[in-house]
Amino acid sequence: MxxxxxxxxxxxxxxxxxxxxxxxxxxxxxxxxxxxxxxxxxxxxxxxxxxxxxxxxxxxxxxxxxxAACNATYKNGISFVNWTSHLESNRYFHPFPSFTDRQTAAAFLTHCHLKFKGIDAPTNPDQYFLSSYLSQHHLSPKVAPGKTGAPLNYAYHFxxxxxxxxxxxxxxxxxxxxxxxxxxxxxxxxxxxxxxxxxxxxxxxxxxxxxxxxxxxxxxxxxxxxxxxESFSDNLINDSAIALASHDISPISSETTATALNNGWAWRIPLTNRVGNGYVFSRAHCDFTQAEAELRAHIGDDASGEDARHIHMKxxxxxxxxxxxxxxxxxxxxxxxxxxxxxxxxxxxxxxxxxxxxxxxxxVDADRKAFNQHMSRRYQGIRDYIVCHYKINTRSDTPYWQEVKRSVPISDNLRAVIDAWDAGQDITPTLQAQEMDKYYPAVSWYCLLAGYGRFNKQTRAPSAQAKHTLKQVQAYIAQSSAQFMSHATALTHA
Ligand SMILES: Cc1cc2nc3c(=O)[nH]c(=O)nc-3n(C[C@H](O)[C@H](O)[C@H](O)COP(=O)(O)OP(=O)(O)OC[C@H]3O[C@@H](n4cnc5c(N)ncnc54)[C@H](O)[C@@H]3O)c2cc1C
CATH class of the missing domain: 3.50.50.60 (FAD/NAD(P)-binding domain)
Structure with missing residues (x-):
């Protein structure tokens, strides 16, 4: 034994x-x-x-x-709010890509490539993914009984x-x-x-x-x-968090929200009995007292009377x-x-x-070595995707947002992806060459880069063809959404 x-x-x-x-x-x-x-x-x-x-x-x-035992809810993806200052819409949605997205995602990528060429095509990922639509309409990722929709990729809050x-x-x-x-x-x-x-x-x-x-x-x-x-504190400068519950759950959202604040960002995670909130920030830029005050102001009265937890992160x-x-x-x-x-x-x-x-x-030692190498690359791959959020967002209204963009170093792999994008190239081959698509698929990288509106070419008049394609995509998504249960109904089935 x-x-x-x-x-x-x-x-x-x-x-x-x-x-x-x-x-x-x-x-x-x-x-x-x-x-x-x-x-x-x-x-x-x-x-x-x-x-x-x-x-x-x-x-x-x-x-x-x-x-039900864990007060869990469904999660279609994450909305990133207030990370940009130069776009009409200051939010975008990162879906969990599903097989069902293959056609709409292809249209999204094509439109990004048109924009590289200076053609004004719509490129906010929110418009191209079924899970984004489900989330906006408080729908779950679960197909309703008797309906025939293809299952989606989804996650949970708990x-x-x-x-x-x-x-x-x-x-x-x-x-x-x-x-x-x-x-x-x-x-x-x-x-x-x-x-x-x-x-x-x-x-x-x-x-x-x-x-x-x-x-x-x-x-x-x-x-x-x-x-x-191996510390990542050079390129991920947030070292602290505050967690705080609030109570207004209706209607129960089927997404996580990550809202940029003055010195980091706040999460909002909806459960069936409460909302989990938190602020991830850098203590070099603000202390726990200031951060707690900012988080409470962000949540509003709904968290008054609740104790906040202060957490140090390594x-x-x-x-x-x-x-x-x-x-x-x-x-x-x-x-x-x-x-x-x-x-x-x-x-x-x-x-x-x-x-x-x-x-x-x-x-044997070789197994251990291979395992360690695999895990280490996995961590570095995820780190690069997170660092990219900080490098390419367009906020610059506080010293924190100025610093994360200006002075935070990035890996060679991430530099290659951003350079390929800025040069107007399809970034998929770069991701594949560096095996970065194993950690986040190409479509997630497109969501991130297009979601933050990183297009450096002046665009000409809107493309009528792209607008027409988007209309078709949206009609298809709206039609597909009819197969899915409301979030509230799905939770009673769970
Ligand atoms: C701010 C923040 C937000 C996060 N958000 C997410 C998220 O949204 N999604 C996600 O996947 N992860 C998230 N995480 C990470 C997630 O919290 C952890 O990965 C998860 O909770 C697992 O923690 P753990 O079990 O490794 O450690 P812990 O929960 O810290 O458990 C450690 C255990 O070790 C025991 N222990 C330690 N020392 C001793 C000892 N000497 N003797 C006996 N017992 C001992 C403790 O009693 C405890 O049971 C977040 C983390 C932080 C800090």
Missing amino acids: QRVVILGGGTSGWMAANLLRRHLDAHRFDITLVESPDIGTIGVGEGSTPHLKVFFDELNIPESQWM DSTLLGKYLQNIACKEGVTHISNKVQDVAQHPDGRIASLLFEDGGVVNGDWFVDASGFRSQLMQQTLQVGF VGQVQEHWHKNTIALGLSQGFIEPLEATALHLVLETLISFIANFKQGEC
Whole structure:
């Protein structure tokens, strides 16, 4: 019997417990999860990508079982508001691209290419994607019973504390041992592998394999094993967040909103019983008191009386995600600010990749190396997409917005994409050559660059053909939307 020990009972620890239990033979692997109620969890992280659906599908847990228990709602995508100052519309929508978008997305890309040539074609992505329409009309991404629409790619919003409890319940029922105790010390074998976790009260838990899901403190990977940390703070300068609930939920929106404020941006995540709000900002530009005042003013009276939580963020990734007999997971392995809600997506990818290695049997150094390289590139790929938001937005009304555009360095990969776009080229080959389309598909990059109106050619008269095509696209989208349930109805079905 081999013993797998997970340190941490936040979302990532309980996701690991469930997925490992599902995939590792119960006769050969014993799984224990250790957490400390004194330390608690981060208590934020309430928006997902479509990968969370993959996770629940892996566990055979239908939406009707988990969504109501976690006050969850559907998410069609993210609206970015007030990130531009030079466009008529200061918002754009980033959809989760779906197969059903293939024709409308093609029209969108063609119109971007026309604009490169100085022809005035409509290029706000909001007009070209079904999920954007669904979101604007408070519709869900779920096809109504009896209708025949093709399923869309979608994600969720959820209460992170309730999700943790839900996953704990399932894991324990499936035989995961749960220990509530604080790890004070860690014992290692002579070769450096972790041997056991030692508790405050003198207790011990031994293991053959360890998952460090201990949050930003990264007790095993960074503290005990002294694995280095590659900071992203040079090009992602936000290092703090404030979280604050509000109550006016009607009608329940089916999108996350990310609104640019003076020193960062605010999220708005609708749940069935409350709205989760937060402000991600840079402490070099404003302190917690100022940021809280700005967030409260942004939300309005609806959050008065609610306590705000102040959170310090460590942005970057560990230099090795798998070291000796330990893998780092969740905040312990790294964090990219939550603008595209990618953290749990990375947790799932880490687990799937680790399990695939593990199931092959004997893991050698080459496996670890390949795994670490894969995860590291994954983090860097997502970082580049997030950095692009800061580099190409057109706000310049505060020192913060001036600094993020002027002095923040960008990777060579991102530079190549922006240069190709500015030169009026189709950016797909550049993304493919650098394997960046593995992290965000080309259409997401087009949404980002066109959404912020980054077109540098003076445009001539509007193209009648492009206008006509857009009309057809919009008629098609409106017609397709009739297949989908209202968000409120879909939540009663879930
Ligand atoms: C401001 C902000 C917004 C975010 N928004 C999103 C989002 O929209 N979408 C998304 O996917 N992610 C988001 N995230 C990330 C998300 O919150 C985390 O990835 C997720 O909650 C998982 O956290 P975790 O389990 O790794 O760590 P934590 O929740 O911090 O859990 C750590 C666990 O380790 C335990 N522990 C630590 N040390 C010890 C010890 N010595 N002994 C015993 N137990 C110990 C703690 O008790 C706890 O159970 C956000 C993060 C931040 C900071």
